[in-house]
Amino acid sequence: MRKKVLNYNKNDKDVDVASMAWLAKISQWLHHFIFELRCSLPNRCLLCQQRIEQQGYQQSFPNRVLTGICQTCLVSGLYQTEVCLGCAKPLTRLQEFCGQCMASLPIKVIAPCSYHQGFGPLVSAIKYHRQMAALNVLSQQLAYRIQQLVNYGLIDLPQVIIPVPLHANRLGQRGFNQAWLIAKQLSELLDIPMDDQFIFRCQDTSPQAGLDGKQRRDNCHQAFALKAQQQYFNAKGSIARYQHVALVDDVVTTGTTINEIALLLKQHQIASQAWCLARAEAPELR
Template sequence: MQIEVDYCGECQKHQPRKVIAPCSYHQGLGAWIGAIKYQGQLAALPVLCRALVTRIKVLEQQGLITLPQAIMPVPLHPKRLQQRGFNQAWLIARELSQLLQLPLVDEGLTRRQDTRPQAGLSGAQRRRNLHDAFILADDFAFQRVALVDDVVTTGTTVSEIARLFEARYVHVQVWCLARAEAPGLLDDLDSE
């Protein structure tokens, strides 16, 4: 019998942020995520969201997570939203909200700085780029939220936002369509 645990022995020392994703970005999904984000090609979005919901429900049944009270997308700065025409995280969150019958909350968290895109930046550059880029409204009323983004790479964006929530004792789960593993990580797994 296999017992599921929150963290491996080494990770228990640090308790890293949990990221719930049904898929790997580097194992075939990168092109689909990019098509959603940069080209507005949304055909794969419902399928990927259903895969994420399946993963969430499995983790809930195993007692590893509790469903949040609300779903919240990572916000775009108004300038970037105007340029792109949509927020892919909001589209994903809307789909998840409908599938899980949980409220979609898209107010209260604001991106107050028009930061450079994270793609192509190192971890240190990403942290500097997003430092104090977000603000959380004083009257935020939920105690458990799922923060939704399309892909989590270094975790800088979600960590910066989660820091705001956690300062107010709001539990944050991170949900995304795909997790981008560190370079070389999958090479080691493929050679086993």
């Protein structure tokens, strides 16, 4: 009787393995079918209205479909030269900072393009109109730019990606946090974990749009805090989990929000850099 039970269990296990293999094949086939279907659907550029051709885009981003922006508009809208990682001033040679930023060593801000050179309306549409068509491609280009700068030796990859948080009231009004969506994409593209719990917004500040530099600084002063959770702290009360993080937002303008969070992190000996879809440079640099 015991022998029969053992044989039955073995056969049952064989059936489970075969079922799992069959389900894996079905899943792979469905994934391929959905990918091919997305490639064949009408897909027009938001800027020039022409049909978007893939033209080998998957060679750079496997299993990802180019949507929202055609390759011609995409190339024309990206940075055409190296730029300072501090202020985005165009540079004639590959280096981290321009001469002025070398003196102050500001937080490094990595972006694939200028907000004022074609993609600004698309980035704004993500936040204010929930039009997500350009989010994937701009996130992919940001990931490519990050990896490029890593290969150049100008930046190091962080331990974790942290989206700039919204206050609970603003999140409830808007329904989503665009920084979280971008960070999620980058986490998948770069294989770096995302932590959306470490930092929270403790003050429901006014929107930064339309404020001058001083008003922005006053608006964001002490607006953020760290979660006092045991998983982040060691026995001495110091944060031991992270030493280097990347802060993610849709646009960096004056850098007030990013700098406020970076200052908070620096107080706990945590280095930071900023990643964004587009950089809104100062007027004299446009």
